Amino acid sequence: MRLNSLALQHAIFYTLAIAIAGGTAVFAGAYLLSPLAFLIGTSALAVIGCAGIASAVGAAWRMRASAVRAAAIADDRAELKGRLSTIVALANHQARGSLWAYLVEDTLGHQDQFAGAVIERRRVSRAIYPLAGAIVLAMLAIPISKIKHAPQIASGSGQDDLTVDLDDLHLRPADSGDESGMQVMADAATMRRLEDKLAREGAANGEASGNSLNQLVNRARDMAGHFQNKLTGQQAASKQRLNLRLADAGGDQDQKEIHRAPETPKNRHSDVAGQFKQDQPNSNREIDLPREDDSRQPDSKPSPSGYGEQGAEADAGKDNPGNQGNSATDHKIQQSGENGGNGGAAHGMGADPDSLFGAPAAAKLGTEGFEIAIEARPVDHGAKGAGHAYVAPKVRAPLSVTQEPDEPVARAAVPAEDRTTIKRVFER
């Protein structure tokens, strides 16, 4: 009875110990590892854990004691030289012989040697120690979550509002499921060039991303990232909106055509994963291309070589344990403000912020803007092995000679939650 109880405890304690230790390792891994490493580690842990549990249960099954085995154990431990085993084995035997009575009597004479408490003193299996160890380990892992909950973006660096040159901007598809973002502001021409760039790099990425292995790796990474985010709960905390002001230092001369190019499948295509939102006059239609699915398209996969320094750095930063939760951030580029059909860098500049929000105009004069996911943001520490974090240079884009300053802007109903942002934009 006691032996079987110990066997049962062995199975339960070891199973719990393995489960707790494994869970702790997964939990810690979610904070400390990159998605891919986390995925590999978790898979390995799952296999090892399953094998360990199976082994523990098997061992417990082998430890279970039938009457014959219990007698054999008692014989061994009490040095009864097979007396108990023989009695148990031959108890139901028909021809036990003339010495049966002697054997029983002789064995009873050693009764004090094979009492239960003598044969097996333990009431609790030694497997309690691994279980206790696993619990301690789990408790020790709790501080990891507190340490790593700190925001990853260097909010204290004063770079909530960044200005970068479009030529310095390298784009890559956003990781699916990441809804954090960055607000990007630029004039319409710059946005056009950005759109073209997105299309170009998207096509380049599409050509380079035909490798199904990479696709699988990306999927695995996405899945691991989701899982990590669920475990750590860091995604919401790390989503910090950052205003990114785009400038186009080299494109002023060919920006006379500032009206939007006709919408083509190419520029609609979310090769550069993310959202593309375009508000046409009168239609106010919004195109939300599926982010997650598109990012998993073969043609939307990033080409590592196409990322350039920033892209590579972004990727490296993604693998940096310190950037978990932000690594897959897609930054929404959104054209801020509204222009009267001809938009421009002067859009909003010089307007009185106090009079921004009035009664909406009867008809929309025209707006255009889109959101796009990019992988560019300041981080508080560099990617692993990449030295210092790259911080985009701040560039002030001058107005084009063809641009006109401050045209009246038709009032539109501005959502209350966006007013602060718009107000900040106009205050600049």
Place this chain on the structure above:
Amino acid sequence: MSDVQAETPTVADFARTFRRIQAEIHKLIVGHEQAVEELLSALFVGGHVLIEGVPGTGKTTLVKTLGLALNLSFNRIQFTVDLMPADITGTRVILSGDDGRREFTFQPGPVFCHILLGDEINRATPKTQSALLEAMAELQVTVAGTTYRLKPPYFVMATLNPIEMEGTYPLPEAQLDRFMFKVRLNYPGEGELTRIIASTTGPEEAGIEAVFHATEAPGRIEALKRLVRGVMVAPAMETYAARLVRTTQPQNSRFVTDEAGAVHDEMVNRYVMFGSSPRGAQALILGAKVHALLDGRANIAREDIEYVAVAALAHRIILNYAALSDGIDAAHIVERVIKSVRAGKL
């Protein structure tokens, strides 16, 4: 005379009788405690013993002393190369009756006794050696178509001289197998030698006192043999003995069928030509029973089996030339087999 009077002996009676016989033997035989114990064990389970030893180690004395201590009829045959089977079993001779008629009458040979010593059995031809086979195995002798029963207890002890191999005939394996134990008498140690000198060169010889009355000795011994047979054996012990014997058989032998879970030993595969026969397993269990009774138990344990393993199995293992060249003997193989089977955690 004997104080062993119980009609139905008990375990305690057996142990006491056994120790008394041992003590009587050791009045003359110095040392060789295990050999004497194995000798008596074979006697009490109806087996026969092959005694191997260099000259002068007390082989013949040991057997003669046993006969005296048991008070049983005792014969000795000195095997020589010209010894004929009829010299052992007996033969029909023409005798004249009181009425003057002559007729063939069976004249029993020396095999008709309780304790038979076959001295230097390997000096006789195989044909003569084989004359003992029927007597040893079936306790009967067939001469001229007539079968004669031998009176129990019947106990054959044969001695072998391991040196002087010239002009000898090694025992056939079949006959070797019929000996339950092979007991080896080694040279005595210095202390034992001193005692031998003291006890055998003085003016008085040690007197051997018979443990049984001559008339009741056979009955007593048969009763004790039945007691030994009554010792209980758990199935696990039978399996253990079977596995020991099975492990002595080389895996690559054409006479061995491979089976799942069998324990194989590399040393056995390398050095053994033929392993033990099933008689080896019987010898293991029977010898273990005696050892258990001597320990006051009515059941056998693994220790009992291992205690008699070398004596029961070594002479049944036929080694190959590699073993001879490497100086491996059968006792090493048996000890190795015990370790292997133990490691197998039966």
